[in-house]
Amino acid sequence: MLSERSTATVRATLPAVGAAIGDIADLFYRKLFAAHPELLRDLFNRGNQASGDQRRALAGSIAAFASQLVERPDTRPDVMLNRIANKHASLGVTPAQYEVVHTHLFAAIADVLGDAVTPEVAAAWDEVYWLMAGGLIAAEARLYAQRGVVAGDVWRTWEVVGRVEETPDVATFRLRPADGSPAPAFRPGQYVSVQLELADGSRQIRQYSLSSSPGSPLRSITVKHVRADGTPDGEVSQRLHTHVRPGDRLRLSAPYGDLVLDHLDAPLLLASAGIGCTPMLSMLEHLAERGHRGPVSVVHGDRSPSDHALRADHARLTAELEDAAAHFWYERPEPGHPAERTGRVDLAAVTVLPGTHAYLCGPLPFMRDVRTRLLAEGVRPADVHYEVFGPDLWLAAG
Missing domain, CATH: 1.10.490.10 (Globins)
Known part of the structure; x- marks a missing residue:
């Protein structure tokens, strides 16, 4: 005080x-x-x-x-x-x-x-x-x-054991500790920092959500290739995409982050846009592994189906849940996609149950729009949880 x-x-x-x-x-x-x-x-x-x-x-x-x-x-x-x-x-x-x-x-x-x-x-x-x-x-x-780490010493060396090209601009890297020790536990929705040495000798750090469930024997990060165009923006993702292959090693931090799946006794809404789907996939896989029976609404917006990273997993994991529905919006949909889900995400088409806890990840304008709609539907501000890639301008402004 x-x-x-x-x-x-x-x-x-x-x-x-x-x-x-x-x-x-x-x-x-x-x-x-x-x-x-x-x-x-x-x-x-x-x-x-x-x-x-x-x-x-x-x-x-x-x-x-x-x-x-x-x-x-x-x-x-x-x-x-x-x-x-x-x-x-x-x-x-x-x-x-x-x-x-x-x-x-x-x-x-x-x-x-x-x-x-x-x-x-x-x-x-x-x-x-x-x-x-x-x-x-x-x-x-x-x-x-x-x-169980010391301040300033949060890093471990991990080996890349697999790489999956999800879309032309998104790749998933599957990882395990290089020393053979167990992967540290984490909660669905958390992220790790990746420290990568660049061509100029700098060791830049970026955060990536863990896109696998805590129950997976491996850890996965799914990274969008941000085009650097000669600027510092995207320099880490560019190097990951152009240089990192199975057999390579990366330095990862312990898992952190306060967007964590909780309140499993309440109706859940998992809303994402673009690469913001990554923590939602971890949450969905965790729910599926637990045999979760409560209501779950899955909402995602993207430019097109081909741009929707982890799209098949997004749909499959939702379908594995007893009481869940997926609502995908695309600005450029493929033939046969519902007309009412063409364009930007519109929560007016989604039933928001009383007592819902919502988890949001994506660009700031998207999350503002979704949060505004949720509050109008009676969701408590404290029950809207979110993750921001980059500096948290939303929280700072609030």
């Missing part, structure tokens, strides 16, 4: 800090990478840095955290902290790195706001930072302990 004195100061300065937070985040990253270029080379996603998404996510999360401390002082934004902590744990972030961030973030605040940063203002925002950092450090420590 923020101290009474700092609460008054943060409330008074929040509009000014909020208005400048984008400039502060931009300057912070420039200062950070000038002092520690290895962080941009081997930890931060260069594509998100180039697009500005990471800066916007940082700015939004700090502003959202400070706003909640002021407006709802008796609660803590645990949903936001847990989501960030899972991502940090998959990267191996250490407590010492929060000191590094503090140094350069507060230098950026002082540079951007100038004389407005009085000692009292600096102390209040310092308290905000360490409340947020302390919450994250504690959450990450719990996540590391659960996996």
Whole structure:
């Protein structure tokens, strides 16, 4: 909880800090990478840095955290902290790195706001930072302990034992631990980080959902080939697609992520678009293996059937469930596809049962549309669970 004195100061300065937070985040990253270029080379996603998404996510999360401390002082934004902590744990972030961030973030605040940063203002925002950092450090420590790993040492070497071309732009890589030890357990919907050495010597990291069920003897990641076109965006997926074959080895983190299948006694809705189907396939396979008997609505949107990665599995696993129905929308359907499911996903055509828990994964506009419809149907906001590929601009803005 923020101290009474700092609460008054943060409330008074929040509009000014909020208005400048984008400039502060931009300057912070420039200062950070000038002092520690290895962080941009081997930890931060260069594509998100180039697009500005990471800066916007940082700015939004700090502003959202400070706003909640002021407006709802008796609660803590645990949903936001847990989501960030899972991502940090998959990267191996250490407590010492929060000191590094503090140094350069507060230098950026002082540079951007100038004389407005009085000692009292600096102390209040310092308290905000360490409340947020302390919450994250504690959450990450719990996540590391659960996996039996040490902060900063989350990586194991895995062998690629199979590769399946799902579509012209999507491939599934089947993996097992290179040392022959058992694969770590995970919950349906979680992801791993893949650390890949690129041609320039950098070791870039990307997160990919596990698309197999926890009961599978192998682990699978299904990766869409994002065309890099000379930019950092897509550089890891491009190398995976063009260079990685059975017999090769990859460095994977322990599994993390807070989009996990739960509430199995409630009606379920699994909604995805594009490559967002990957965590849903893990959930569906898990439900099928358990002989799940409750109602499940499966919703997916894609450009065309040929672009729908894992389409056959998506349909087959749904059909294996006792009380489930699949609703696939295509912008360019094949002949015979229902006209009412042509174009973008429209949940008006899907019955949303009372008490539904919904799991969403896909582009942000898709998830916004689905969430809006679900709330209109009476689904509680807390019962809508989601995963975002890349910086979580949605959560930061909320």
